[in-house]
Amino acid sequence: MINVVIADDQTLVRAGFRSILDGEEDISVVAEAADGAEAVERAASERPDVVLMDIRMPGVDGLEATRRIAADPRLGDVRVVILTTFDLDEYVYSALRAGASGFLVKDTEPMELIHAVRVAARGDSLLAPAVTRRLIAEFVDRIxxxxxxxxxxxxxxxxxxxxxxxxxxxxxxxxxxxxxxxxxxxxxxxxxxxxxxxxxxxxxxxxxxxxxxxxxxxxxx
Structure with missing residues (x-):
């Protein structure tokens, strides 16, 4: 069973993602979080396989929450997948540097969401889509x-x-x-x-x- 925590400050987004994921026999949403601080707490208490993490949340944002999870040696097996509204988002690049395993655009198709969770859970990264490499190139090109x-x-x-x-x-x-x-x-x-x-x-x-x-x-x- 793949255990998932959904972190997003929008209740409807969390509910929609939970509905999609809980419909799969091999995936279970074990907790939800409305901000980054709560996401870190849920990651520590639940030790999920995957955290779906929104970037823009009140208080502790998704970037800082990702950094805290990646820095905690107890959570070395927890994979963070960033949720974003835009496929070119400077915060996504920062999140990848902080330890995120990839990202998803929020309007992704349900099957893509399910596939992404499975890919992240088995320790792979969401790097195949050209948009991910384009995003990284966009910001590293400034160097x-x-x-x-x-x-x-x-x-x-x-x-x-x-x-x-x-x-x-x-x-x-x-x-x-x-x-x-x-x-x-x-x-x-x-x-x-x-x-x-x-x-x-x-x-x-x-x-x-x-x-x-x-x-x-x-x-x-």
Whole structure:
């Protein structure tokens, strides 16, 4: 069973999402939150697999709540998926940097919402849609020269290829095909890159790849 917490200051939004998700046999909404502080509390008490987090909420907003959840070692298995009204939202990029695993536009189709929850719950990131990469490129493009990234020095040449592949939104299967290795080997490479870079998940690897200049906006069209 995939346990979900829904954090949004609009009661109708929470009710709509709960109705969709609770209709699935493998998903259960275990709690709701009307602001960021409550979302952090519910994440700590319920230890859900996924938190659907609105950005704009009163008091503690979704960005700060995401940062607090990602920083708590007890909640290392909790995945945060950002809910936003606009697909290009500067706060979404900040949330990805803070540890969110991806984002959804609020008017997404019900099946896309269900799929996103399942993807996040199994530890993957919502990186396949081109809009996610476009969003990251939009804001990282403002960085004229990438800052020094000494932590990338620990990566082997193959691991740098893996990082670039993840930034391109490739799945483990697609990485395996590109690198001509087994899927198990591709998974091992991704795990090593995550560990070496101290990244929470693949979403943060995408951010690191852009900010370090490993890939640049326009390379992944």
């Amino acid at each position: 004229k020269e990438p800052p020094p990234a000494p932590r990338l020095n620990s990566l082997t040449e193959r691991e740098r290829e893996v990082l670039a592949g993840v930034a391109a939104g490739l799945s483990n299967e697609e990485l395996a095909e590109r690198l001509v290795v087994s899927i198990a080997t591709a998974k091992t490479h991704v795990s090593r890159v995550l560990t070496k870079l101290g990244a929470r998940d693949r979403a943060q690897l995408v951010v690191i790849a852009y900010e370090s200049g490993t890939v640049r906006p326009g390379w992944l069209s």
